[in-house]
Amino acid sequence: MTSVIVREHGGPQQLVLGDDPGRAPGTGEIAVLVAAAGVNFIDIYQRSGAYPMQLPFVAGSEAAGTVESVGAGVTDVAAGDHVAWAMVAGSGYTERAIVPVDRVVPVPDGVGDEVAAAVMLQGMTAHYLCEATYAVQPGDVALVHAGAGGVGLLLTQMIVHRGGRVISTVSTPEKAELSRDAGASDVLDYGGFAERVRELTDGEGVAVAYDGVGQATFEGSLDSLRPRGVLALFGAASGPVPAFDPQVLNSKGSLFLTRPTLGHYTADRAELVHRAGEVLDGVARGWLDVRIGGRYPLAEAARAHEDLAARRTTGKLLLIPS
Ligand SMILES: NC(=O)c1ccc[n+]([C@@H]2O[C@H](COP(=O)([O-])OP(=O)(O)OC[C@H]3O[C@@H](n4cnc5c(N)ncnc54)[C@H](OP(=O)(O)O)[C@@H]3O)[C@@H](O)[C@H]2O)c1
Incomplete structure (x- = not known):
């Protein structure tokens, strides 16, 4: 399993590919084959150390893909399901992620994994800002x-x-x-x-x-x-x-x-499901359009960070593991 690993805080060069055999999902966890991972400013802050992290860590926190296997106690998600998540540290820039099942949401029919990965974090952010921080x-x-x-x-x-x-x-x-x-x-x-x-x-x-x-x-x-x-x-x-x-x-x-910050507006499962559900529903119904402004292989995560920080991008950047 290949992941982008940060071993020391610093510049984009700290995003380095690494391999490990992976592990089976534990109680309440699922293993997901990642189709696409979102690139976000928070990833830059975590890489640089502006938001200190325990080292080493797998970069990224947002992705979507197909459930490969489930751990003990997981009953509402099964192998083959498509799921997406955001704000789950250590589970973004990788081919296979282990994610707590209570942090994922189902990807609705008609919404592809790439689009789901592209819309979770920024979509839920936009949602809480205009629905709750100031209700337009x-x-x-x-x-x-x-x-x-x-x-x-x-x-x-x-x-x-x-x-x-x-x-x-x-x-x-x-x-x-x-x-x-x-x-x-x-x-x-x-x-x-x-x-x-x-x-x-x-x-x-x-x-x-x-x-x-x-x-x-x-x-x-x-x-x-x-x-x-x-x-x-x-x-x-x-x-x-x-x-x-x-x-x-x-x-x-x-x-x-x-x-405000997204974590405080998705602090419990009900609020997470509400926000993710409305965002993905908007995409499925067609009134909410997600612009994917760039796709990069895992090996080029550093270039994605440079482009985002240098304001060269529009819309959402994705890393595509394979
Ligand atoms: N609080 C939360 O819950 C939360 C959640 C997600 C994201 N965020 C924050 O939301 C902001 C936008 O995130 P995003 O992922 O959607 O990024 P983004 O808007 O796609 O990229 C940042 C944009 O900011 C503008 N910008 C203006 N001055 C800049 C400068 N000196 N350097 C870099 N960019 C500059 C650029 O657009 P122009 O070239 O058009 O100026 C740039 O493209 C970030 O600050 C991020 O940390 C907060």
């Missing part, structure tokens, strides 16, 4: 940064599906076209975006800013909000936001600032 209502205007990214494209479609309007930011004309195709009514450059958002909302500002870019956009996101608006700071693709005085939230309009 019909007529709400939302600002979505990195509108052509993995989360950005899915979040835009979900907001529009809920009756909201999306103003997005992107860095290139090609990304602007993708964001518009996903449903954004207005697509902006990053330069001076807060002023443009004011103009586009008749001076009022947006109800919510979804900001996964972080350092480069944080101030502008606050300046884009209407009074009592919500800044959902869910990532830091451009770097972490420096220390912040909460008094600013008062002076800019009694604003709300939250720093």
